[in-house]
Amino acid sequence: MFTHKDLFLANRSELSVPNSMPDDMRQFELAWIDRSIHKTSGESEMPSDLANFRTMLANLIDADAADEPETASFVATDINLDQFRTLVQEFAVDGLTEAQIFWPVMPRLSLAAQMPMMRMMIDEFGSGNPVRAHTNLYINLLKELDMRTDLQYYIDVSGDAIFEFANMYYWMVLRARDTSFFVGALTYFETMIPTFFDCYVKACERLGVQEHAYYSEHVHIDEFHAAEGHRILRAMDKDGDFSPDNAWRGVLLGRHLTMSAFDAAVDKSRDAIAA
Numbered sequence: 001m002f003t004h005k006d007l008f009l010a011n012r013s014e015l016s017v018p019n020s021m022p023d024d025m026r027q028f029e030l031a032w033i034d035r036s037i038h039k040t041s042g043e044s045e046m047p048s049d050l051a052n053f054r055t056m057l058a059n060l061i062d063a064d065a066a067d068e069p070e071t072a073s074f075v076a077t078d079i080n081l082d083q084f085r086t087l088v089q090e091f092a093v094d095g096l097t098e099a100q101i102f103w104p105v106m107p108r109l110s111l112a113a114q115m116p117m118m119r120m121m122i123d124e125f126g127s128g129n130p131v132r133a134h135t136n137l138y139i140n141l142l143k144e145l146d147m148r149t150d151l152q153y154y155i156d157v158s159g160d161a162i163f164e165f166a167n168m169y170y171w172m173v174l175r176a177r178d179t180s181f182f183v184g185a186l187t188y189f190e191t192m193i194p195t196f197f198d199c200y201v202k203a204c205e206r207l208g209v210q211e212h213a214y215y216s217e218h219v220h221i222d223e224f225h226a227a228e229g230h231r232i233l234r235a236m237d238k239d240g241d242f243s244p245d246n247a248w249r250g251v252l253l254g255r256h257l258t259m260s261a262f263d264a265a266v267d268k269s270r271d272a273i274a275a
């Protein structure tokens, strides 16, 4: 039986050597994706078109913003520095590889849809300035917290929930037949971050963490990325590439796996001290 860490490592080598993933690993991924999509959207009402999808997404984001999870309030008001280091540790697998998995989606989008995606990617990589690349902002944070900056260390110590979150994007970008899953999840994520990362910004302020740019930059830039997400969706719709059902399935899967990774990391931080 595989873990999500095994699948994450297989996904990383899939980027270097396509089609290298063993069949039984693919079966593990497929069974997990089927199960997760069924669980998150099996009972959900589906949007009829893009306009309806946009309304449903906006309503979902508003409802979530009005109902802050206890884990987010804990981070904003109570987390101490050692606990915060564990939280940073648990998301390092994502922060240290930030946005790299999005590259393979590019040729799968129509030309019109590639442009907003490309603008988003340019920001992720610091608009060409390595100092501002989001991964380097994460590295600055790790350094200030006196933590290691090598990915392999975090692969060894992280809980499975962060790998599951990352594996979702690998599946959406590399194997889902329809890119609507990915663009739905991406647009959800970019829209919720400015509100959701507020708890990290507050924690940094309270704890006197200077290298808060990883979080404060996302609060600022993801508002623009959300708008780019909607431009991708519009272009896909115009080009006949948009499935409202699959985009919505992507939203619900993304929401579920984002929140379970966050909750698992906060829970781990409550009773662990980062290395």
Ligand SMILES: [Fe+2]
Binding pocket: 098, 099, 124, 134, 218
């Ligand atoms: Fe980013």
Ligand SMILES: [Fe+2]
Binding pocket: 190, 221, 222, 225
């Ligand atoms: Fe973003």
